[in-house]
Amino acid sequence: MTAPVTRRGKNGAMDLQVLRSFQAVAEGTTVTDAATDAGITQPALSRALARLEDEVGAALLQRVGRVLRLTPAGRVFKEYVDGMLDNYDRGRRAVAEMVHPDSGVVSLAFLHTLGTWLVPRLVTDFRRTFPQAQFELHQDGEMGLTRHLLDTTADLVITSSDPGHPLITWRRLLVEPLRLAVPARHRLARRRRIRLAEVAEERFILLKQGYGLRDITAALCREAGFTPVIAFEGEEVETLRGLVAAGLGVSLIPSSPDITAASESPIRYLEITDVRGARDIGIAWLSSRAVPPIARRFLDHALRTSADRATPMT
Structure with a gap:
């Protein structure tokens, strides 16, 4: 069976930013504010989050009243996103400290x-x-x-x-x-x-x-x-x-x-x-x-x- 291909941005940066935006929305930030932080429009972020759900194969966020909440699948996925982003940030930091130890x-x-x-x-x-x-x-x-x-x-x-x-x-x-x-x-x-x-x-x-x-x-x-x-x-x-x-x-x-x-x-x-x-x-x-x-x-x-x-x- 052929593994599904994950879509990437031209340099991978946008995909990483989408994960950060997903993390922010999952923790209570509005899509509008998360889009502002990411430097993109709210519709663009909404489309990116929808593509992320397509890639994962499950709904990650659901609207409850005026706010978005994690679905059960979203809660599971977020644990891995948190770990991945933390490891990525620590990896960048470790490299920077190796190059510039002071x-x-x-x-x-x-x-x-x-x-x-x-x-x-x-x-x-x-x-x-x-x-x-x-x-x-x-x-x-x-x-x-x-x-x-x-x-x-x-x-x-x-x-x-x-x-x-x-x-x-x-x-x-x-x-x-x-x-x-x-x-x-x-x-x-x-x-x-x-x-x-x-x-x-x-x-x-x-x-x-x-x-x-x-x-x-x-x-x-x-x-x-x-x-x-x-x-x-x-x-x-x-x-x-x-x-x-x-x-x-x-x-x-x-x-x-x-x-x-x-x-x-x-x-x-x-x-x-x-x-x-x-x-x-x-x-x-x-x-x-x-x-x-x-x-x-x-x-x-x-x-x-x-x-x-x-x-x-x-």
């Missing part, structure tokens, strides 16, 4: 709270040595960072504590202090230090379940002999700061250099003395996947920078 793209994901001080400092210092290096940056919470590694959408992640995943290697970079944040008009605001046990009756503003800082806060409160009374659960440390400033409760906040201690600040940050008010900050990568050359250089830079400092980066 350039390339470092795909880095990191905690939101590290985007104002640690990551900019590491990137700036690194680019002094490797000025041609480019960065693809992602911000996320703890669980999202692990997914970035497992989905290979990031080469490296900077996160707090070891993810504890068998496929991930983690190394400590520094220890970041945690401070008790209280409103400027709080009864304890004039203090510089405090035992965490002293605020056992206060209302706490915490991150939601699943965030590393939430687990650390709960553990420190248990160590201090109480379970925190929760006033609010958020998804961003900046939200915690804002609600503390509004007088709605207290919170354990990372004491990074971006935190201001100015007298006009609506928040005061108190050192904790009865428990270890700190969290580890580290860098992680997939153990089973070779870290690309330029990303390996950045990894070595981050580890060397932390090793060269006797105290945390503050």
Whole structure:
């Protein structure tokens, strides 16, 4: 039996773009927007997607209301398209890094709270040595960072504590202090230090379940002999700061250099003395996947920078 012949564009580029457009539409992009991204008209992309379905031999997309959804065959096909495009992109990247080992793209994901001080400092210092290096940056919470590694959408992640995943290697970079944040008009605001046990009756503003800082806060409160009374659960440390400033409760906040201690600040940050008010900050990568050359250089830079400092980066 003769195998069917797959139609190709003159140089194969259009077929690859059609697959990228199919991937985008399958993930929720409209055909109009996908066509704009591809630099073609909407009717042209619609015809290309129809030809793709003819080549595959099954309907891949179906209209549900005003949007297109994957058919069962489309869901199966998309898994292979995702893998193929990922391998193609990684192949191009590997060749580019072999030809230009001091350039390339470092795909880095990191905690939101590290985007104002640690990551900019590491990137700036690194680019002094490797000025041609480019960065693809992602911000996320703890669980999202692990997914970035497992989905290979990031080469490296900077996160707090070891993810504890068998496929991930983690190394400590520094220890970041945690401070008790209280409103400027709080009864304890004039203090510089405090035992965490002293605020056992206060209302706490915490991150939601699943965030590393939430687990650390709960553990420190248990160590201090109480379970925190929760006033609010958020998804961003900046939200915690804002609600503390509004007088709605207290919170354990990372004491990074971006935190201001100015007298006009609506928040005061108190050192904790009865428990270890700190969290580890580290860098992680997939153990089973070779870290690309330029990303390996950045990894070595981050580890060397932390090793060269006797105290945390503050």
